[in-house]
Amino acid sequence: MSTLQWAGLLGLAAFAGAVVPFQSAINSNLARGLGHPLWATLASLLVSVLVLLPVILALRLPLPSLAFISKAPMWMWAGGAFGVCFVALAVVLLPKLGASGFVALALAGQVLASMLLDHFGLFGLVEKQLTLPRLFGAVLLVAGVVLIQFGNSPGRVLAPQ
Known part of the structure; x- marks a missing residue:
């Protein structure tokens, strides 16, 4: 490519x-x-x-294959x-949550779930082992989510901004 x-x-x-x-x-x-x-x-x-x-x-x-549809x-x-x-x-x-809070949390959920899908090669995906650097990246992402959601409103948990 x-x-x-x-x-x-x-x-x-x-x-x-x-x-x-x-x-x-x-x-x-x-x-x-x-x-x-x-x-x-x-x-x-x-x-x-x-x-x-x-x-x-x-x-x-x-049109999609009716044979596939019936056997899927x-x-x-x-x-x-x-x-x-x-x-x-x-x-x-x-x-x-606000746009940034919702998207950050949704993205964190997507990345964490994606790492599990990759690690186990679920649904026909190529296996991509969960390594310490990848796990560290996920931890950094979660830390970023916390900063995005709570960084400007100390003491207010999940409150509208």
């Missing part, structure tokens, strides 16, 4: 992370207007489908449930 391709992938990953606080903040406002976080979650996911379907049609993607293990369908969990919790927690 060329340096330019690598830089493009890094940029796309950063963009994927950058949209999270915007999505969460917008959905939190939508929840207030619709009267409940789960209505905002449903609306967000419906908009996702409405945006994705024209892209799939424009790319003329073939149940855990392969859990991604949608995890998506609902993330969107709904973001709607509820972002107004309470």
Whole structure:
């Protein structure tokens, strides 16, 4: 992979992370207007489908294999449930933790869970052993989360900023 391709992938990953606080903040406002976080979650996911379907049609993607769909293990369908969990919790927690606090905590959870997935090679991932330097990086990340969430409000635990 060329340096330019690598830089493009890094940029796309950063963009994927950058949209999270915007999505969460917008959905939190939508929840207030619709009267409940789960209505905002449903609306967000419906908009996702409405945006994705024209892209799939424009790319003329073939229909998925019915054989695969019927034989796929149940855990392969859990991604949608995890998506609902993330969107709904973001709607509820972002107004309470602030954008930076929520994203820092979510990122810490993602990194820690990712390290376990990598270490055990779960879900077909290549095994990437949990080493002391990687564990130290996780500790530094958690320390950063603590500083981000509590650094400007001594004595106030999980209070809105």
